[in-house]
Each structure stands twice: as structure tokens, then as C-alpha cells.
Amino acid sequence: MYIAYVVVAVLFALMLAGSGRGKLVREQRVTDTITGLGVPLSWFVPLAVLEFAAALGLLAGIFYRPLGIAAGIGAVLYFVG
Template identity: 65%
Template structure:
């Protein structure tokens, strides 16, 4: 996809931090909302990266994950 290898550790930490933030958001809502936003942006970036190199077939999984990640974001905002 053209993503430099040196970005991989940062991307892995970002994904793990998003997952941990979503779990922590069960107990502290603002953290969960921010984590959900980060996860949505992470997967939206993955979709853009796939589209940038014209890998249309590869956009399905990150697009679905971005859409599913919207649920905790919207629910967190609605119940804040």
C-alpha cells in the first residue's frame, strides 16, 4: 500500500491504544468517546490508503470496521 515500514510500530500502538481506550470508556465516558473517534479515523485512513493505490477490493474490510466503529462513537456522544 506504500506505507513506510517505520510507521508500522506507531500504527500498531495506535490500534492497541484505541482498543484499550474503548474498554476504559466503559468506566470513563469521555475517554471512550475520544478512543472511538481515534478508531474511526484509523480505519478511515486505511480506506483512504487503499483507495489511493486503487486497491478497491481491499477497502471492504477497513470500511466495515470504520462503520462498526461509529456505533460506540455515536452511542457515547448520545449518552454523554
């Protein structure tokens, strides 16, 4: 089970970091999609910071489980919101 968590945590952290990077550099595809949903451009940096924090939390959760659980819950709430 631990190996499965590590694999999923690393993959999800990479996806979160890629998504955060897309917001920071304002990739056209990301910008069009998110602004089309009504999110203002001024929110891009705070949203990217939240994604990077979740990615780091998931990776840190490999060594300290409560942090990984909290980061996972935070990432889910981020995407639900």
C-alpha cells in the first residue's frame, strides 16, 4: 500500500505543479479555459501557489503521513471549489 501511495502522490504532485506552472506563465490554453469559467486573471498567482503547496504537501506526506492527508484533502477542496 505504501508503494501505491508514493506512486499516486508523485504523479498527482507532478500534475499539480504542471497546472500551477501553466497559471504562472499564463499559457494560452489554461488562460482561455479558466477565464471562460469566470475566474479573473488576478486570481492566477494565488491559485498557482495553492497548487504548489498541495504538491509539496503530498510529497512531504510520503515521510509524514498527516501532512500528506491534509494536502490531499486541500487539493480535493481546491478542485471542488
